[in-house]
Amino acid sequence: MHYILRRCMTATATLFAVATLIFLLLHIVPGDPAEILLSGGGVAPSPESVEAMRVQLGLDRPLLEQYGSYLARIATGDLGQSFQDGFPIATEIITRLPRTLELVLAATLISVIIGLPAGLAAALKRGGALDGFLSSLASFGLSIPIFVTGTLLILLFSQTLRIVPAGGYVDFLESPAEHVIYLLMPAASIAVGLIPVVFRMVRASILEFLEKEWVRTARAKGLLERTVLIRHVIRNSLSPVVTVLGLHMGTLLGGTVLVEYVFNWPGLSGMLVRAVEQRDYPAVQGIVLVICLLFVLINLAVDLIYGILDPRVRYE
Template sequence: MFWLLRRLGVSLALMWVVASIVFLALHLVPGDPAEILLSTGGTAPDAFAVAELRTRLGLDLPLHQQYTAFLAGLARGDLGLSLVDEYPVIDEILLRLPRTLELIFAGTVIALLVGLPTGTLAAVRQGGGFDRGSAAAAAILQSVPVFVLGTVFILVFAQWLRWMPAGGYMPFAENPARHMLLLLLPALAVGKGLAAVVFRMTRASVLDALSRDHVRTARAKGLSPRQVLWRHVVRNALSPVATVLGLHMGALLGGTVLVEYVFNWPGLSTPLLRAVEARDYPMVVGIVLTVSGLFLLINLAMDLVYAALDPRVARA
């Protein structure tokens, strides 16, 4: 329990650091943030509009008061209003966040379904044709950018073969089959890099576990190769895989932005790109903090998984 509370405290402290950096970034940018937000085409904005926006964003207050109000708003879940459509930022994030999380979850599931068995089989058949072929495939998948692979998927499966739709979104409640069909290609594009990472880590971990003394002892006792593999090798090999998985799942948050854009999946990427183009400061800050918080939560969850696989971690 103490280990869990300590990890939770570290996560909250890191979230405070990220929020502070985001807050300071606004004030470290040269010039008046209100003028930057309102400037269009190189022309100077109206002085009255600048003063009104400064008051609206609280930029006319002393810096320490702005910082306190910023943290208090985060504690209440208040991220302000969008400068474009006057819509609460938190409502827009809560609407689109589940779609991004669904895409990340689906990509992670695909990565595990592909990476774990192929990595294990490649380790068992080390040096064989399957080992070399799967290693080459993993290298290719890891090197191809997600937006390139997504475009290739659309070209092959939607344009040439016409097996899949090119993109879009359908709520699961309205048409579950259509929803899953639209989710498949984006999830494959998101999970391809993680599948290669899981494959490499699984192969290395299984090879290491196969050389351990307890595995040789289990074989000497007469256990079948399948029993040795599942009881004594795979379980011990999962701990380092879980660690790497947590680190790279956070990186998926960045990859989903491009994938959502390519496949027209209405997650967080749409309001983020629109906010950047319109210089919608509250929306950009809200999405950046949300993504940062998700990264910390994912790593905390993977720490719990790691502790479940290896109880010695929780006692450390």
């Protein structure tokens, strides 16, 4: 219980610091947001209209008062309204976020399904031809940028083989089969860079635990090799793998921009790109805050799972 409480307090403090930093960014960026907003048509706004817009946006109030209002709003889930269309930002994020999360989770699942058995096989055949081949393949996968992977997949499976569409989105409730088909290529593009990470981590972790004294003792007692691997090696080697996966899932949330753009996937990244292009500061603030929130929650979940897999960390 103390371990869980400690981790939750750390996560809360991190979120508070992130929210404060995001708030300050609006006041650090060059230019007046009100003037930038009114200059969208290319005509310089009058000082009166700029001042009226500052009042409307609440920028005329003292900084601490703005900060207090900002914290109160986000505590209730109110991320404000878009500068461009006046649409509630939270509503748009709620619509798009599940699509981005689905993409990240699908890529992670593919990575685990392929990377975990590949890492185990390479570790058990250490120094052999299979180990060398899989390790070389992993190095190659790490060297390919995501947008290159996406382009190659489109050229191969959409343009040449014509197996799957080049991009787009179909709602799951509308057609589950088509939804999965449209999901496969963008998820695979992300997974190509994540599979080598999982593979290397699994391989290194299993090799480390194979040399542990208790594994040798288990073998000396006459236990089957399969039993030794499952009970004493694989389970213990999963802890660092879970940590790495959690960290990369958080990173992928902010790294899906190119994939969603290439495959025309209507997730959170498209909204972020549009908000940046239009200098829609409240929308940028809201999206970044949500991504950071998810990153913190994922790492909190990883810490808790790590504590379950390895109870020793709870007492450190």
